[in-house]
Amino acid sequence: MTETIVLGLDGANWALLEPWLDEGRLPNIEALRDRGVWTDMHSCFPPVTCPNWRCYSTGKNPGKLGVFWWETIDTDRQTLTTPDSRSFKSANYWDYLNREGLSAGIMNLPMTYPPFEVEEFMIAGGPGSEQENYTHPAELGERLDADGYSLHPETPVTAKDDRTAADGLVDLIEQRLVTFRERLDETDVDVAHCTVFYVNVLQHFFWRGEPTRRAWEVIDEQIGAIRDAHPDASLVLMSDHGCKDVDTVFYANSWLEEQGYLVTKGETKDLLTEYGINKKRLSKLAHKLGIHSLVTKLAPDRITEQLPDDEEGFKREQKLEKVDWDRSKAIASGQGLVYVIDDDPDTVEQLVDDLSELTDEDGEPIARNVMRREEAYDGPYTEDAPEIVFDQRPGVHTSGAIGSNPVFSDVGRWEAENVRTGLFLADGPGVEATDLDGPISITDIAPTVLQSVGCAVPTDMDGRPLPLFGDVEHETCEPIPFEAATDAAREEVQDRLEDLGYLE
Template sequence: MTETIVLGLDGANWALLEPWLDEGRLPNIEALRNEGVWTDMHSCFPPVTCPNWRCYSTGKNPGKLGVFWWETIDTDRRTLTTPDSRSFKSANYWDYLDDAGLTAGIMNLPMTYPPFEVDEFMIAGGPDSESDGYAHPPELGDRLDMEGYRLHPAVPVTSKEDRDAADAVVDLIRERLLTFRERLDDTDVDVAHCTVFYVNVLQHFFWRGEPTRRAWEVIDEQIGAIRDSHPDATLLLMSDHGCKDVETVFYANSWLEEQGYLVTEDTSDLLTEYGINKERLSKLAHKLGVHNLVTRLTPDSVTDRLPEDDEGFKREQKLQKVDWEQSRAVASGQGLVYVIDDDPETVDALVADLESLTDDDGNPVARQVMRREEAYDGPFVDDAPEIVFDQRPGVHTSGAIGSNPVFADAGQWEAENVRTGLFLVDGPAVEATEIDGPISITDIAPTVLHSVDCAVPTDVDGDPVPLFGDREVETCDPLPFDAVTDAARGDVQDRLEDLGYLE
């Protein structure tokens, strides 16, 4: 019998769901709230899928993992890389289950590609996963392929106009949870986990719009079916962060350039002056049926001078636009700023400037501005961006480099991540009637281990949530981890760009 089932609901918080709960659209989640215990949950900085799903699986903050966002900017080597599953320098809770002779089934957890050798199974997921070699054992992947299993939508949602693609995402979410239910029926594991990642993509592009509401109705229906099929299990709902509608887009690199912290090479010419970029040229060429001809005949000297889209230059190309000799800082997205040469005076000045920075309406951009030593703890703090700021709810911070204003109205995303997510637990073994919240995302791995009487490693940051009466919490020494890693492939980076995660 599966003792503990964890459903990861990417980007969910109670503030998002409350209107639908009040309208009776999510009866199964409401029933779990009435029968179980629930509270808010705080993610690690920044509140993003990567690294927070691995903060969940390890019980540790990014300073103990060595990964801080979807991309890492090395200001010494002037490179930009994207992490994969082996980039996180820690064992995960399923390793401790295995060490204790217990089993796990992990499905669709972001940042698990390539998959780990989990006893019983792992099916990688999230935008960083590829459609080959995504499952352990490998024959499980072959079986899923034969059944038509899909990691990603056939056509990605890339804008608020992609309604057909959004409908396909809703169908994908249903299929994902049906497959998870089949795995629960076919394989007895002590702990099972499934993440519903693509619901947050709908939230980003549509906020509480009709596609998002339908997706949550599907999720609620499947949660009810899981509860009915496994009434004796501890059922735990959690998220990696929450979300809120976007009020303001903050182009951090435009601000750094305006303030003199960042200097970029001049890329303006007649092409960019008239708004010509690769995205527009590609769409026009496809419309005229000459895309292959244009691609073959256009010189690199021309394409290299064009921004990817309206927001500017992307990925490695954007770093090529930085004048490294004259610049003092460069930003990634969602509140991360790298200071070149780790200059303490620049760090101090930037912290002060960001603390006083307001948008065009006079509202602060950041709720909190931290040096990396304040945001993180652990042996890999020196690998973190020098400055981390918690963007005000309603602010989306873009890391694009290009001819953008410092502030703009909501762009392609309708909603951005916030630090407050959700936590809910129900089941016969749960004796608590309330939780002193909010809890931390780093508390959940210890809680999962404790739920099946497995020892909790002594190097985690979190503590088991007191749910199971007087059950004693046992501890154990940390296990070693596999530190071999490769940067994610180009097609993974392209997918992250399509979704708006990398800019």
């Protein structure tokens, strides 16, 4: 019998769901709230899928994992890399389950590609996964492929008018949860986990619009079916972060350049971008005029390679080439991360002050909190983190694009952005009603899952088991050593992250 089932709902928070709960559209989630224990949950900084799903599975903050966002900028080597599953320097909770003879089934957890060897199974997921060699054991993938299982939609949602693609995402979410239920029927595991990732993509592009609402109605229906099929299991709903509608886009690198912290090289691309010329717009115009093939044939590569891909900025492989490293002091990634070149303490100090005082065109602060990396993280890999981490104000989307963008703009490609406050809910015969006394941490969930099946909690986890199962004292154990493997994600993965708007 499966003792504990964890459903990961990417980007979910109670504030997002409350209107639909009030309208009676999510009756199964409402019933779980009536019976179970629920509260807010805080993610680690920044509140993003990567690294927070692995903060969940390890019970640790990014300073103990060595991964801080979708991309890592090495200002010494002037390189940019994208992490994969082996980049996180820690064992996961399923390793402790397996060591004590307990089994796990992990499905669609972001940042698990290539998959780990898990007793009983792992099906990799999230935007970093590929539709090949994505399961352990390997033959499980062959079975899933034969059944038509898809990790990703045929047509991705890349804009707010992609309604047909949005319908495909709703279908994909339903398929994901139906497959998870089938796995639970076929295989007894002590702990099972499934993440619904693509619902947050819908939230980014449509916020509370009709496609997002339909997706949540599908999720609610599937939650009810899981609860009915496994009435004796502890059922946990949790998220990696929350979501809120956007009112301001902050182009961090444009601001750094305006303030003299970042210097970029002037090229043909600057003039083209200044006048709004990019590949997408030229392609649309050429098609409209019926001369696309002629333009493609006559335009030299040296010209087309200079064209910006779209209005957000330069291609990622061109991003660092654009920087004048000898004259620059800092460069930003997205969603609140700033790297200081040469780790200059005076620059760090000045940037913390400037970002703390920065307001948008309406006088609203851009950041709720501006931290040095030592304030945001704790652990042996803190020195690998960006020197500055700021918690962007809810309603702000921080872009890391480099190009001729304004410092501030209204709602852009996304309708909603991540926020740190997510959700947590636990229900089941073994779950006792308790006051959790405010928001929990995402790092508390892994030790709680371990305690739910009587497994010892490693001493290096940041989180602690939540008081859900009576006055049972949790046992502790020595950590499992991390076995390093550092393959970087492939170009296809980076392209998918760009399409979704995570990398700019």
